[in-house]
Amino acid sequence: MKLRSCLFLAAASVALAAAPAWTARRPRYGGTLRLEIGAAVASLDPDVEAATAEEAAAKWQIDSLIFDHRDADGEFAGAAGSGPFRVTTFEAGKRAMLAANEEFREGRPFVDSIEISMGRAAHERLVDLELSKVDLTEIAPQDARRAAEQGARVSASQPDELLAMVFVGGNAAASSSARTTSQAPGQAAGQALSLAIDRVAIVNFILQKTGEAAGGLLPQWSSGTAFLFPAAAPSAPDLAHAKELWKQIAPSGALVLGYDSADPLEQSVAERIVVNAKEAGMALRAQAMPGAGAGADKSRGAAGQATRVDVELVRWRMTSPLPAVALKDFLARIYSGPLAGVEAGAFPEAASPEDIYKQQRAVLSTYRVVPLVWLPQVYGLSARVRDWKAPGPGENWPLADVWLDAETPAQTGVQ
Amino acid sequence: MLRWRFAILFHNSRTLMRPSRGLPLRFQTALVVMFFVAVLSAASAQNSTPPPQQWNDAVSQLADKIAAAVRPPHSLTLDVIENNSSISPADAAALSRLLETELATRKIRVTQEDSPETIVYVKISEGVEGPSMTAEIRRRDDEDSKGQIAIVALQKRATTSSGDVGVSLILQRKFVFAQAEPILDFMGPDASDGPSPRLMVLDRDRVAYLRLDQRQWSLDSSVPVRSRFPPSRDPRGLIAKDDDGIRVHLPHDYCVGAGEGRMDVKCRPNVRTKPAVDVALGQSWPLMGGGPQKPSAGYASYRNYFDGPITFFGDVMTVLPAFYSAALMNDQKNAPWILAELDGKARLYDGLASATATFSGWGDNLVSVAADCDSAWLVLVTGAGDWMARDTLQIYRVADHQAATVGQPLEFSGPILALWPAEDGKSVRVVSRNLQTGLYEASIVSVSCGS
Numbered sequence A: 001m002k003l004r005s006c007l008f009l010a011a012a013s014v015a016l017a018a019a020p021a022w023t024a025r026r027p028r029y030g031g032t033l034r035l036e037i038g039a040a041v042a043s044l045d046p047d048v049e050a051a052t053a054e055e056a057a058a059k060w061q062i063d064s065l066i067f068d069h070r071d072a073d074g075e076f077a078g079a080a081g082s083g084p085f086r087v088t089t090f091e092a093g094k095r096a097m098l099a100a101n102e103e104f105r106e107g108r109p110f111v112d113s114i115e116i117s118m119g120r121a122a123h124e125r126l127v128d129l130e131l132s133k134v135d136l137t138e139i140a141p142q143d144a145r146r147a148a149e150q151g152a153r154v155s156a157s158q159p160d161e162l163l164a165m166v167f168v169g170g171n172a173a174a175s176s177s178a179r180t181t182s183q184a185p186g187q188a189a190g191q192a193l194s195l196a197i198d199r200v201a202i203v204n205f206i207l208q209k210t211g212e213a214a215g216g217l218l219p220q221w222s223s224g225t226a227f228l229f230p231a232a233a234p235s236a237p238d239l240a241h242a243k244e245l246w247k248q249i250a251p252s253g254a255l256v257l258g259y260d261s262a263d264p265l266e267q268s269v270a271e272r273i274v275v276n277a278k279e280a281g282m283a284l285r286a287q288a289m290p291g292a293g294a295g296a297d298k299s300r301g302a303a304g305q306a307t308r309v310d311v312e313l314v315r316w317r318m319t320s321p322l323p324a325v326a327l328k329d330f331l332a333r334i335y336s337g338p339l340a341g342v343e344a345g346a347f348p349e350a351a352s353p354e355d356i357y358k359q360q361r362a363v364l365s366t367y368r369v370v371p372l373v374w375l376p377q378v379y380g381l382s383a384r385v386r387d388w389k390a391p392g393p394g395e396n397w398p399l400a401d402v403w404l405d406a407e408t409p410a411q412t413g414v415q
Numbered sequence B: 001m002l003r004w005r006f007a008i009l010f011h012n013s014r015t016l017m018r019p020s021r022g023l024p025l026r027f028q029t030a031l032v033v034m035f036f037v038a039v040l041s042a043a044s045a046q047n048s049t050p051p052p053q054q055w056n057d058a059v060s061q062l063a064d065k066i067a068a069a070v071r072p073p074h075s076l077t078l079d080v081i082e083n084n085s086s087i088s089p090a091d092a093a094a095l096s097r098l099l100e101t102e103l104a105t106r107k108i109r110v111t112q113e114d115s116p117e118t119i120v121y122v123k124i125s126e127g128v129e130g131p132s133m134t135a136e137i138r139r140r141d142d143e144d145s146k147g148q149i150a151i152v153a154l155q156k157r158a159t160t161s162s163g164d165v166g167v168s169l170i171l172q173r174k175f176v177f178a179q180a181e182p183i184l185d186f187m188g189p190d191a192s193d194g195p196s197p198r199l200m201v202l203d204r205d206r207v208a209y210l211r212l213d214q215r216q217w218s219l220d221s222s223v224p225v226r227s228r229f230p231p232s233r234d235p236r237g238l239i240a241k242d243d244d245g246i247r248v249h250l251p252h253d254y255c256v257g258a259g260e261g262r263m264d265v266k267c268r269p270n271v272r273t274k275p276a277v278d279v280a281l282g283q284s285w286p287l288m289g290g291g292p293q294k295p296s297a298g299y300a301s302y303r304n305y306f307d308g309p310i311t312f313f314g315d316v317m318t319v320l321p322a323f324y325s326a327a328l329m330n331d332q333k334n335a336p337w338i339l340a341e342l343d344g345k346a347r348l349y350d351g352l353a354s355a356t357a358t359f360s361g362w363g364d365n366l367v368s369v370a371a372d373c374d375s376a377w378l379v380l381v382t383g384a385g386d387w388m389a390r391d392t393l394q395i396y397r398v399a400d401h402q403a404a405t406v407g408q409p410l411e412f413s414g415p416i417l418a419l420w421p422a423e424d425g426k427s428v429r430v431v432s433r434n435l436q437t438g439l440y441e442a443s444i445v446s447v448s449c450g451s
Helices: A002-017 A053-066 A122-130 A141-149 A185-196 A199-206 A236-249 A264-279 A302-306 A323-335 A353-364 B025-045 B053-069 B089-105
Strands: A032-036 A085-091 A095-100 A113-117 A136-139 A153-156 A161-167 A255-260 A284-289 A311-317 A369-375 A378-381 B077-084 B118-127 B130-139 B148-153 B163-167 B171-179 B185-187 B198-202 B206-213 B216-224 B238-242 B245-249 B253-257 B266-269 B310-313 B316-319 B323-328 B337-341 B346-349 B357-359 B366-371 B374-382 B391-399 B402-412 B416-421 B427-433 B440-447
Touching: A032 A122, A053 A085, A053 A095, A085 A113, A122 A136, A122 A141, A122 A378, A136 A141, A141 A153, A141 A264, A141 A378, A161 A185, A161 A264, A185 A236, A185 A264, A185 A369, A199 A264, A199 A369, A255 A264, A264 A284, A264 A311, A264 A369, A323 A353, A353 A369, A353 B148, B053 B089, B053 B130, B053 B148, B077 B089, B089 B118, B171 B198, B171 B402, B185 B238, B185 B427, B198 B238, B323 B366, B357 B402, B366 B416, B366 B427, B366 B440, B374 B416, B374 B440, B391 B416
Parallel strands: A032 A113, A032 A136, A255 A284, A255 A311, B077 B118
Antiparallel strands: A085 A095, A095 A113, A136 A378, A153 A378, A161 A311, A161 A369, B118 B130, B130 B148, B163 B171, B171 B440, B185 B198, B198 B206, B206 B216, B238 B245, B245 B253, B253 B266, B310 B316, B323 B337, B337 B346, B346 B357, B366 B374, B374 B391, B391 B402, B416 B427, B427 B440
């Protein structure tokens, strides 16, 4: 509750800091929306596989603007240009221009066109936002507060992306322990780490309060029962218990925690976890791993296997706000990754809140998946963007509904 | 009798659901008193409608689960810790009483013991699918375990479908109806409908007739409106009533019906244009109540505004600019207009081709309204902001090219999407979107002459 309040207050202060002096309310037609993304999308053809997860996510968003709908299997169908926009220019990996589709089934978008600049680094996007060279761009959660303090308009979704730690395969140092415990060695190491990690500090210091500490596999706003999986800062008895567990398993060497070398947030969190582990007398070192591509799917731990890590950080985005749907997707990843070979309990067709709780409990009691924090999707907006709502899980950028205020408000933070 | 404990338990990971022993007795007592005061006042303020049947079933299920965990049946202490949901304190208290009753029927007595053999912590919380009630059952002889968890889903109370929402000294809002689908306009209910009032609701793709039955509006019949043109993303529509019957104006369609309670609306395409042509050639939309002879304007079917109408100031014909909404002082030939124009400013036209006054900071919806006790030109204006924010309705008195606010603005919990004059000229029809519930709400706002 406290953290949620902090997040709310932070979000509220962000909104207040940069609230433009609006002059009107009903949507206006016209204008070009300038969008900058970090990914370099090589092709918009849905059949061409993206090289990285970031590219795949961006491509999915752009395709949702140019295709009318998806098939039952989630793949885009029909002709390109049947959606709210059609592509007028495409330079692979660099730039794309989309024009409004006058005949779109659900009505013509308000903006005339969208100009997408690709492959822009995070700091370049922030600078462009400050200079009003861009109307919409993604911001890393850890940069949200700074951007807001510098006057940018910041919009954050509900926290819907789980940053978690998963134990990888059978090469764990912890698995080679000599002594016996009541638990499996990997399980004891997972529990010890889980007890030692200060999730609240990760949220407060690394994420600058843009996020929530995670104890379960679903956030409170979705399941309503996340409080049953507490995630408070470790107490003295917790640290003592962690030390005791660590002594019992006595691993042959330091555990290796892998993180995506291209992800600064994962790096910061991994380094923080190493500090927490040391405080609990545990030997853990962080190891950068090459970023996994969309095809490789870093969530499966493939990258971790290749570079001999025991534990790795993963980022899993909810596919739906509905707890049963989102959890089912997470469980599919878990039972094909960190819990591969473990028999999954049957997931009821119409899962009750208690079913959802039990499914989470079953996974978390193995300690092979250790939730850390929930991250929101954060966007920076120019002063003239109106009717923007940060998309929730499974939703696309609502660019057909966004419109541009021709009369730029005077009070807009940094222009 | 329930034993109420107030403990902040859930914020601490390692003391999950253990009762707090750190609060001073005086503070605990104060909290208990404050809670009961809150519950009693909430209960008196709440409607006295019984809880939904689903709650009975859910609490019964929860009692079954608790009973299964405390076999053989014995007494237990029930600890209702927190209600972090949209369920009111009065309803939360009712749920607790219900649980106590259900446990009693299972031969489990709720007692007040300092060191109970079994203690059940109950919490009401909420996720995207609605509220749930969680019970953690802890036995004294099993201190180290996490306890058994039982969870049941609770249905939200149905939204009130009719009644007054709020009263302002100057502006009075009467809530009529709410639904999940966008409402473009509505007509009714009429006092002449008697005990079974009817309501006509214009949706994006149909005209629906509703009937009030035991405080709930239910669909009586509907007439589909299927345009062959792409819809607008900011759909607008207007229902007008005059001596000849009902007229329904939509961007691409025009419907007529006899009215007088007959559900005989017939629709036909209204425009002969192609997409991207912003000229409406069909029926003009009336800008004042009272029929087609009143001032009207053509609607730009592929956009969300009106084309500039032609009017006369004296003998001079003037083409006014395009606008989102208009307020006319009266229905006379030379009447002044205020237009909410496409650049976000409202302008007054009262005799010249160019504006004679500009009003900034107004929203895009405005309309004239009359009051029995004030002969001045009164204009209702929505607030500035976009559709992600709350809205207001403010009354302005317009005289000598000046607009002065009168009274306090009337607050809405979301944007006002439509603001149309009623036939009597003394009230307006308002469609707004409640950002908390996501529902579209139809209301009638009138100017009251209260102090």
